[in-house]
Amino acid sequence: MSEKITREELQKLDKRQLISFILNNMTKKMGDEKPPKINAIAPPGFSDIKLPSKPAMLSPGTAAATPGTPLNAPPIPKIPPIAGDACGDFTKKKQAATPEQLAGEKRIFVKCERCDKTFIIDLPRRLVLESPLEVVPVTILHNANHALTVYLDQNFESRRDYISEIFNLK
Numbered sequence: 001m002s003e004k005i006t007r008e009e010l011q012k013l014d015k016r017q018l019i020s021f022i023l024n025n026m027t028k029k030m031g032d033e034k035p036p037k038i039n040a041i042a043p044p045g046f047s048d049i050k051l052p053s054k055p056a057m058l059s060p061g062t063a064a065a066t067p068g069t070p071l072n073a074p075p076i077p078k079i080p081p082i083a084g085d086a087c088g089d090f091t092k093k094k095q096a097a098t099p100e101q102l103a104g105e106k107r108i109f110v111k112c113e114r115c116d117k118t119f120i121i122d123l124p125r126r127l128v129l130e131s132p133l134e135v136v137p138v139t140i141l142h143n144a145n146h147a148l149t150v151y152l153d154q155n156f157e158s159r160r161d162y163i164s165e166i167f168n169l170k
Contacts, residue, residue, distance in 0.1 A: 016042060097129040106156045110140065112148045114163050119148075128152050135159050141166075 005021070013021065019042070105122040112119070119142060128136045139149045147166055151159045 015047065097125075102126045102129055108150075108152070108156055108158075110148060110150050110158065110161065112142065112146075112163065113161075114146050114148075115143060117142075123152075123156070128154065128156060139164070 010018070010021075102125055104125055106125050106128075108121050108123055110119050110121060111117070119140065121140065123138065127138060135151045135153050137149050137151050139147050141147045143166075145166055147164045149162045149164060151161070153159055
């Protein structure tokens, strides 16, 4: 083989010839005047390796494929639209309550863990139903030192309770 070899000649070499060529050129670049004799016998099972086919060469003027995608990739399917409000629409406001729903009071039971008392409170419905919040905080002042804040949902169920200390400014 000549020292200058063209790309076409390299593509025509079989596995053993290509390995021999690479090893010979690597040792020459290392500076050895007389490279050691190279055993060009392939290891067992090496000749059974199936190499993938060569990629198709693009002719001049054709668009190149984007990196990382196969040349003949099938189109990516479109995601079907989700019917209705499956993912939740957070821009919607809650529906306005009718005057009949706003009228009257709702009886709730709350317990203060600090003073260990249960309170029965007749709460006006409009406090919860007219609020733009989903969970409405209602503070109940029942002691001079602390207050109970109850977070009520639209069904007047308590979602959480907090006890607050009361501090008066002078």
